[in-house]
Amino acid sequence: MTSATHGTPAVAEQVGTLDAPRSPYMRKKTTRGNYELYSWVFMRASGVVLVVLVFGHLFVNLMVGEGVKAIDFAFVGGKWSSPFWQIWDLLMLWLAMIHGTNGLRTIINDYAERDVTRGVLKGLLYLAFTIVVVLGTLVIFTFEPCPVGADPELLASFCTA
């Protein structure tokens, strides 16, 4: 007998009949961790927050005042000169994009049976996700409500005041 057989972790792992105490529950043994569980939880948590963010967005932009008729550059200038709406839109952008991308991943897994098709579709999905999230984030933070040289008629009233 060599000392290596005396219950070293390496041997216990090879025998593999018992889980380590308090290891996370897994329906089926995989090497992939609990990714699907976390994504399931995320869909629900983000959904609750999105109800508030999206309904608030639609109410302010469609119901207040003249609704969609009132939206123009000056309207956006008024909203995004306040950190409140910047953060609101930033959260909405990230949560809706992660939620929607994860939902589309599920749909692709359901219908695209060939490995190549599935790989290509998911590649396109993650590409679209990256472009839109980066673009939207940059737009919120680099937005200039009163650009120099622009027609003052088109700007929010505080630009000329």
Next chain:
Amino acid sequence: MPTAQGGTLYRGREGMWSWVAHRVTGFAIFFFLLVHVTDTALVRVSPEAYNAVIGTYQTPIMGLGEVGLVAAIVFHAFNGIRIMLVDFLANGPRYQRVMLWIVLGLFVVTMAGFLPRHLMNVFGGH
């Protein structure tokens, strides 16, 4: 495609159709969002460019499109809450059908609040 044999209790009933509607609305909202963030990005180009594109959102045809979008979001949101209640309430699955009717009722009420105002904004002579 799901390949189970036919003849389950679930198939073809309210539970399945609400699932189909949830999937279709989620899919549609996602693609709207891709376009929406892109056209909002025009605020970085010039006030004129943004106003030109957002002006098309104020035409009658787009006004009807916005009705469709809002309907999709309202259904997806209320039905999403129903899915969570089915998952988390002890008796959730037993009440899934009742809760679907509540979702549809709330959907009608919300749209009844939204439609007159939005249609007046779009079609009313301002």
